Amino acid sequence: MGLIYTGAKCRDCYRCVRICNLKAIRINSSDKGKLHAQVMDELCVHCGQCILACPQEAKKPVSDLKQVKKLLAEGKPVTAMVAASFVSALPLKDPRILPALLKELGFAKVQETSTGAGLVTExxxxxxxxxxxxxxxxxxxxxxxxxxxPELIPLLAPIVSPMIAHGLVIKSHDPEATVVYIGPCAAKRDEARLLDQQNVVDYFLGFNELWEMVEEKKIAVDRLSTSDFDDFSPCQGRIYPVEGGMVWTVAQELREAGESFITMSGLDSCLEFIQHLSKNEITNPPKLMELWACKGGCVNGPLSLCREESLFMRQRRLLEYYSAYGAECNEPKPLNLNLSRSFKNRKINLPLPTEEEIKAILAKTGKVTPAQEFNCGNCGYNSCRDKAVAVFQGKAELEMCIPYMRKRAESVSNLVMAAMPNGIIVINKNLDIIEINPAAEKLFNCSASSVVGQRILAVLPASNFLKVIQSGEMLNLTGSYPELGIVTKEIIFPVKKTDVVVGIFIDVTVDKRQQEQYDLIKSQTIQQAQEVIEKQMMVAQEIAGLLGEATAETKVQLSKLIKLMRQETS
Ligand code: SF4
Ligand code: SF4
Ligand code: SF4
Structure with a gap:
């Protein structure tokens, strides 16, 4: 599994695809058993923006929280290395209470990652x-x-990050130490793995996970006392989490060398700059190029809290901390540590479609002319062509095109409406007709073109629709329209969570006529039976006493028959 996974809450909204600058997310519903919107580790740079963007909180970074809690519960001596951005990323009234807070959670030592920054700057x-x-x-x-x-690898400074440098310092003092990095960054975990330095930092926690632990333990944070961090007091490195912080620490040397520099933050800006560099469009690139994926620097890392505050306020908090404590210097002695590193070309080349293949994919979603390429971006891609390329590469699906799917859904529902033998009339809460199908046009002797947009009254009385709108309940009734010579069975119901009411009209005029015919025959039969009884009674009166019980029985039987037939008719 990669560093970022997609949980079951994913609703395929494609927001993460839209936000991802590298389009490193694969949507594939035919991938049986797998969830949608999977991060492609081979393309993902671990910027963490999809974690922030997902409205369902379905995207999560891999977590060491359980293991860290277990270590602390077992009372193991664990050293916390805390990224300097904690000042702006944690809701602490005074940043200097952090050492006490982490010790309350069970950490044995608490140091600042910027301890490594000084060594790296050297x-x-x-x-x-x-x-x-x-x-x-x-x-x-x-x-x-x-x-x-990868063509820009030669430009990368072959020096480890402050986190790795700090880890090396801790392990050089105590090789058995268990080190937990706590910070705002979703990519740090992989940094150690890719450098083959897994043993330098043992576990990783986001600031958000740290706060989960604090809340779980119900620690009264504001009651804690302030104190220094353990062993070292980094000075200059405390300004690194703000864009320009690193340049600030070497500004004098740059000035003396008469060299230029540039600082940049935010992945999209950095990406643009890197593309220019890669195409050799920047003549005389600056000698120092400080690039941060997060806008404003690590103070705005994806696993930070306090994100509701403006970036400016968070940066200001950090700068105030730097002003107050930046001169308190107690850095590790320059040890004989190897702080150099190398880089690998990890580029994979996805297959590229030919122009014909792109056209064929576009045509499958009804785009055969440029005007049909809406480039609406709903699928997460910037253009229909980009999305067609992604379909070719197996990263996207045809069905991600919303206009295409809407058209398809409309044409299916139109087919159903047109083929229905029963009349359907759809209205809104203002009693305006939204749709009427051909069967209803025929039944009510009207045409869709003249009644759609009109009040329902233009076709039939509004009372039953009104009842449904007011009650929200379904009506099941028989309607009679003498002026049209029809009788209908009607079901009128509201469509939940919409303003729409649907009426289905079944023409039962023929059935009704047959019923009337049947009723007529029955009443004629009753009448004839009555006549027989009356005649019998007359005869009975004439020869009373001679026929006795037999006549009485016949009368009883015939009377029962008449009663039964009447009951059935009524
Ligand atoms: S943002 Fe991505 S992971 Fe989140 S619900 Fe939408 S598609 Fe799924
Ligand atoms: S972490 Fe960044 S690069 Fe990776 S999938 Fe998410 S948004 Fe894309
Ligand atoms: S700017 Fe900082 S927090 Fe953001 S990705 Fe880079 S190192 Fe991580």
Whole structure:
């Protein structure tokens, strides 16, 4: 499994596809047993934007929360390395209560990840600014280049991130230490794995998961005392989580060298810049290029809390913390640590369709002329052609095209409406006719073109529809329209969660006539039977006493028969 998975709550809204700059999400409903909207690890840069965007909270990063809780419950000595962005990412009145808070949760030691930043900056300075260099702190930017623009690998600074450097410091002091990184980043977990440095950081928690633990333990956060972090007090590195922070720490050296720099944040802006670089469209690229996938820097990482606050306020909190404590320096002695790293070309080449193949896919969704390519973006792709390419590559499905599906649904429902032998009239709550099918046109002797948009009264009395609108209940009744010479069985019902009421009209005029005919025959039979009785009674009176019981029995039987027939008629 990759770093980000899709849970059962996914409703195929394609929002994550829309938001994903790399279109690294596959929708495939024929993938039996698998859920939709799967992240494609071979394309995903782990920016975490789909986690934030999913309205169903169906996208989740892989979690170590259970394991960390278990370690702490067992009383194992665990060191927390906390990303410097905690200042803006956690709802703490005073950032200096964090060490006490983590110790309350059971961590033995609490250090700031920016401890590694100072060591890493030294390495950058040692490289000098002789050639253009892309800062390799942000694992998403590194993923972007390794997976999609490997031609730019030579520009990446071959230096580990502050997290790895800090992990190496902790393990060099205590190789048995269990280290848990706590931060805002969804990509950090993979950074250690890809570098083959899994043992440097053992577990990963998002700030959101840390807060889950705090709430679960019902810790009265505001009662905790402030204190220093353990062992080290990083100074300059505390400003790294804000875009431009790294450049700030080497500004003097850059100035002295007379070299240019650029800072940029937000994956879309970084992507544009990287595309320019990759096409050699930037002459004399700056010597230092600080790129962050999250807009504004790590202060805005996807696993941060406090996201309801403006980015400006969160950045300001961090800058205030830096101003207050940035000079408190107690950094690790330069150890003989290997802080260099290399990069891999991990690009996979997905097959590309020919123009003919694109046209064939477009045609399957009814797009045979450019005007039929609406480029509405509902499927998550920027254009119908982009989506056709994704269909070819097995990342998207034809059915993701909403206008096509709507048209298809409409044509199916039109077919059903047209083929129905019974009349159907659909109205809205204002009693306006929305639809009327051919059977209803015939039954009520009207034409759709003249009555659609008119009040129902233009076709038949409104009273029954009105009753259904007012009561919200279904009506089942018989209607008689003498002026049209028809009798109908009618079912009128509201469509739940809409303003629509549907009436179904079954023509029972012929049945009614047959019933009337039958009733006529019955009443004639009764009349004849009555005449027989009356005649019998007359005879009985004349020869009374001679026929006795036999006549009385005949009368009783015939009277019963008449009664029965009357009951049936009524
Ligand atoms: S955003 Fe993606 S994962 Fe979330 S419900 Fe929509 S399609 Fe599913
Ligand atoms: S993490 Fe980023 S790159 Fe990966 S699927 Fe989500 S939005 Fe796309
Ligand atoms: S900017 Fe920071 S939080 Fe965001 S992806 Fe990069 S390293 Fe992670």
């Amino acid at each position: 390495k950058y300075l040692a490289l000098g600014f002789r050639k253009p260099m892309l800062v390799s702190y942000c694992p998403v930017i590194v993923n972007l280049i390794e997976l999609h623009y």
